[in-house]
Amino acid sequence: MVSIPKVLGGLGIVELRRLGIALRLRWEWLRRTDPDRSWHALPSHPERAARAFFQVAVHVEVxxxxxxxxxxxxxxxxxxxxxxxxxxxxxxxxxxxxxxxxxxxxxxxxxxxxxxxxxxxxxxxxxxxxxxxxxxxxxxxxxDRFVCRFSADGVYSASSAYKAMFIGSVKLRGAKQLWSRISRGGVNRPVKI
Known part of the structure; x- marks a missing residue:
């Protein structure tokens, strides 16, 4: 619960495992989209979860x-x-x-x-x-043009990939209002949902 984003009712604490996958995917994205990188030709063996997420997140316009x-x-x-x-x-x-x-x-x-x-x-x-x-x-x-389906401009970002890992989670009604009240110090006042 603590790693679920605030808009979904969690505490918004970053889950390092998911963030690590999102960051490692950035390397795969750059390896595939930017052949001018000095490390482009080096062998790459991303873990199974990263490969699977890349397959879901990215399609190619040949x-x-x-x-x-x-x-x-x-x-x-x-x-x-x-x-x-x-x-x-x-x-x-x-x-x-x-x-x-x-x-x-x-x-x-x-x-x-x-x-x-x-x-x-x-x-x-x-x-x-x-x-x-x-x-x-x-x-x-x-x-070839690689397109990331989880970002508006089609360019991969670790932030959009991390957020996409929570797709399918159920939003808590009133979570946004609750967190805005907490951030303003109004914890003891009732929240209208």
Whole structure:
């Protein structure tokens, strides 16, 4: 209760675990959106919670496809291949899931990433992805644009990500009035709700 924001009826004390995830996501955002950073090419292994939140929070508007991951980024109508065809993604080894959209679409290289005996689900997923890729045209002179859905301008901020971690929490009626009264020193006076 103490870490819930004041507008939701909590005490507004920052929860360090959630804040830590939000701050680590900033590194992932910068690594993906700013290739000029000196540490851009260093290997990155964000924790599971950070990866999951990044997948939920960020989608990609594909330009040239050079910075968008074909298998795991949300770039097809706001969804990832893993969401559209999970069995197909499961048939792709982890080392090949780092393929970019531009390299995957070149000569249909993505189809060669699929390994193992094809099950009915893998074949259906493959056909579905083929249909979705029919209309995809890369724009060679346009950079991929990463968009954070939790901020008004689409640019990631740790603050907006931290607040988004409380989406779904129930607001306490009158919490704003209660906290404004407390901050003015009017704790002993009754609060109208």
């Amino acid at each position: 330009g040239n496809g050079s910075n968008t991951l074909f298998w795991t980024d949300r770039w097809i109508n706001g969804h990832s291949i893993g969401h559209i065809a999970p069995a197909l993604l499961a048939a792709v080894p982890a080392r090949l899931r780092r393929r970019t959209v531009s390299s995957a679409l070149h000569d249909r290289a993505w189809a060669r990433d699929i390994r193992g005996v094809p099950t009915v689900q893998v074949i259906l997923g493959n056909l579905h992805v083929c249909d979705l890729l029919q209309g995809v045209q890369l724009q060679l002179d346009v950079q």
